[in-house]
């Protein structure tokens with residue numbers, strides 16, 4: 001069992017499991033999310049990966065970037081595959097064939113909010129013992145930036161274009177964290193790789209709890225979000241600083257703000273306008289134009305409403 005030391009020194013000394021040489025785009029948030037989560041492992045770990053950019057770009061035949069046992073599952077059944085791996089590990093342990101490994105599943109937003117939701121909800125209801133990590137880049141990126149249940153209102157995607165007739169996606173982002181928390185699982189949390197210690201500590205908690213754990217990490221996509229590759233971490237920081245993506249955890253039903261979000265709740269003057277987050281991304285460039293000021297104001301009001309709701313749930 002590895003000793004957990006979430007300091008820069010401790011984390012630098014810990015082995016990498018996602019190795020260099022993969023084909024994710026330069027500046028892709030997914031590889032940062034995954035590397036940080038894997039810094040939290042406590043021993044032998046089996047990884048399950050839904051179809052999506054992460055899977056495709058890390059396993060181009062005949063190569064693999066994974067220095068741990070890894071299984072690709074179909075787009076729609078990551079949580080079911082992870083449940084099967086956990087069951088097999090339990091059976092081996094029962095037969096005296098060694099201690100069971102931890103299991104971590106990785107899936108994108110398309111594979112979680114939409115097509116994989118039934119498998120996820122079932123695994124949470126059955127109380128399966130694994131950590132499910134959602135890397136959320138807010139669209140189906142691997143197949144060409146199509147909108148998903150996670151894409152926010154007014155975002156441009158290839159299936160929600162921006163023009164005289166339409167202003168990007170018209171529906172709202174599904175509140176996946178609240179839906180998952182409603183399953184009353186032992187642990188659920190949100191995270192941003194810009195706040196790396198917060199993310200890694202949450203991943204470790206998710207690995208350690210008995211039963212299902214869910215970690216929802218924001219994950220930039222420079223192709224789909226249309227941003228400079230050098231601004232990846234800054235955008236994931238602004239998502240938190242603007243309260244577009246609050247950081248919180250739900251432990252046995254108790255909601256708690258963490259990290260920068262906790263600081264913003266105490267000192268509201270730290271909260272930045274959502275335009276700071278939007279203006280670095282081409283997918284929202286229409287919202288920054290003066291003629292769409294009313295739409296920008298609507299987005300700001302939506303962010304404020306959601307932030308107030310999360311603060312209330314967290315008892316702030």
Ligand SMILES: Cc1ncc(C[n+]2csc(CCOP(=O)(O)OP(=O)(O)O)c2C)c(N)n1
Nearest residue numbers: 052053075108109110111139140141142143
């Ligand atoms: C049943 C099924 N439908 C469609 C596809 C095609 N497909 C492969 S990856 C993908 C997009 C995945 O989106 P997401 O889960 O958000 O991950 P991302 O690529 O954005 O990282 C789609 C639609 C598939 N593999 N299987």
Ligand code: SF4
Nearest residue numbers: 025028053221222223
């Ligand atoms: S398309 Fe987006 S999500 Fe996919 S590898 Fe490139 S940056 Fe990452």
Ligand SMILES: [Mg+2]
Nearest residue numbers: 108109139141
């Ligand atoms: Mg996606």
